[in-house]
Amino acid sequence: MAIETAQIHFNQQGTPVAEAFDDVYFSNADGLAETHYVFLHNNQLPARWQQTESGHFVIAETGFGTGLNFLASFAAFVDFRRQQPQSPLTRLFFISTEKFPLSREDLTRALAHWPQLSDYSKQLILAYPYLSGGCHRLRFDVPGGEVMLDLWLGDLHDLLPQWHRPEQGLVDAWFLDGFAPSKNPDMWTDALFTQMASLARPDCTFATFTAAGFVKRGLQQAGFKVEKRKGFGHKRDMLAGHLATPPKAATQAPWFKRRASPAKTIAIVGGGLAAATLSYALCRRGYQVNLYSQGIADGASGNRQGGFYPQLHVDDNLASRLLALAFDFARREYQPVLATKTVPHDFCGVLQIAFTPALQEKQQKLAAKGHWPADLITPLDAQQATELANIAIPYPALHMAGGGWINPQALTQALLAACGNALNVQKGKQLQELHYDVDAKRWQLTWQDGGEDIHPVVVMATGAESVNLPLFDVLPLRPVRGQVEHIPSQAAYGELKTVLCHKGYMTPAFEGRHALGSTYVKMDMSCEHRESEAEQNLNTHRQAMRDCDWTQSLKTDGQGRASIRLGLPDHLPLMGAMPDIARQKQDYAELYLGKKDISYPQACDLPGLYLFVGLGSRGLCSAPLLAETLASQLTGEPLPLDNSILAALSPNRFVVRDCQRKPVTDNQ
Incomplete structure (x- = not known):
């Protein structure tokens, strides 16, 4: 707006x-x-x-x-x-x-x-x-x-x-x-x-x-x-x-209602940026957090350089609003751990290159509509882009001066370290089974090593590993393989000063190498480095930046990394309580009728179980604000997102949308 x-x-x-x-x-x-x-x-x-x-x-x-x-x-x-x-x-x-x-x-x-x-x-x-x-x-x-x-x-x-x-x-x-x-x-x-x-x-x-x-x-x-x-x-x-006594408030959509949890000890399963930011938010509030993971930042959060910027659209849509707010919050939230000088990063700015006439027209519309403040995103001509990048950019671009790149692996580790004694990390833990004990009102976590742990509140921040857990079978998870090249710096582009984004992205050099990415291969869970995708990454840059002579010098020596990102069909994360799918389908079966006089119950969720997954390729930007929101929900504090965004992030949104559609019968 x-x-x-x-x-x-x-x-x-x-x-x-x-x-x-x-x-x-x-x-x-x-x-x-x-x-x-x-x-x-x-x-x-x-x-x-x-x-x-x-x-x-x-x-x-x-x-x-x-x-x-x-x-x-x-x-x-x-x-x-x-x-x-x-x-x-x-x-x-x-x-x-x-x-x-x-x-x-x-x-x-x-x-x-x-x-x-x-x-x-x-x-x-x-x-x-x-x-x-x-x-x-x-x-x-x-x-x-x-x-x-x-x-x-x-x-x-x-x-x-x-x-x-x-x-x-x-x-x-x-x-x-x-x-x-x-x-x-x-x-x-x-x-x-x-x-x-x-x-x-x-x-x-x-x-x-x-x-x-x-x-x-x-x-x-x-x-x-x-x-x-x-x-x-x-x-x-x-x-x-x-x-003295507030009136009974007008009911907000009961199917998206969020509840607090009285527990002061939280278990988090996962070891990536989602788990780290949530641990950081909870430990600051005085919670005791037990973190279980196979390893720390060994999945999608394990890359050397991740682009840090919001994806903004021409229209002021919900996803853009969320990312604009999240980017601003993340810059402030990361500052204390970045100040420790243990996290390689550079807020060197980001250039989104308009390398086709269609993209140029889209960027002109974005600037003309004025939805976003000029200090967040600024249109540049080719000469200005070249001056900022410090290498030839013969295209106009949008400049995000506050963006740049961060080492997500070091950031994840630094956030966990900042939790101090309030965090207990147990590595080498791969979840085999999750079972709720109704009598004890506790979740039993069984690990592949034969061990067991019991907790009243569990947050699943399991990233791409979620697709292997039966709990998530009822949700439309979409894993996407992404391969990034770590190419050696060359004279032709070694002086690059900003992150470049087009169909792919390229970072300034860090320890003599640039990050060049990334491929997107849906439903592929392999993490092997492939020569075919390395060539695909190079060609993506050469074709998008075909008017730049320096792109012909791009070469790879086989160094790179592949990992699996987790997404959803609407490209938004899952953040909130795990729904009782069967019960909600029953409770909200008549939503499609649109009757305002029906009194619907509040959403029935699985007790003490929460999800924080599906951050896709925007985790560096979105994770801190989403973690802050989930921590605020658990503690019963004010939430820093509006109801429309909260509804769009709710893990039961797909069930609710299905119930809001008129059911198809055999006679139709």
């Missing part, structure tokens, strides 16, 4: 003013004091943090603006954790919406107004995302815990219905902010107040600077108990209150 940045100017007091609304972002008198009084004090924060027994607390805000409310909450939570290090509350979630986000430059200038918050504003500015639509999760470390900012970009009336609501509700405290109702009436609507109540947890509070009568009445109508309280500064009144 195209996002328009805010147009602002700074008044004589140095306060940012939104030109579209002719209103200030914070009080001219003392914006920070106003935030502390209106939003923190009147939501009884941090007093409520001291009383809670929960592991996380959720603040939701309408109107991120300069992020001042977030930074004040961030600082207050840091003080709370320092003063209460034994508190069970270790994670603060701050969920905010913004239709017109500030540019990074304007944000930096606006926050310079508050030097007392500089330690926090610097972190926000450094992590500030690409401004594309959807949820951007930014993670910040605090003493003994974390602060998570979920910045949802877009119109809040479109966004709030897309927030996943747990059974017990989502929000503990609302910051009802935004420009004044007289300046921005489109935001302050009954639909907003109804959504606030729908997303609330029991005893959810709210506070807002305004005392407008229609706001008071709208909140009361939605179920909130509303009080007029003394306003800040020259303002006489403000509103605050709470919702």
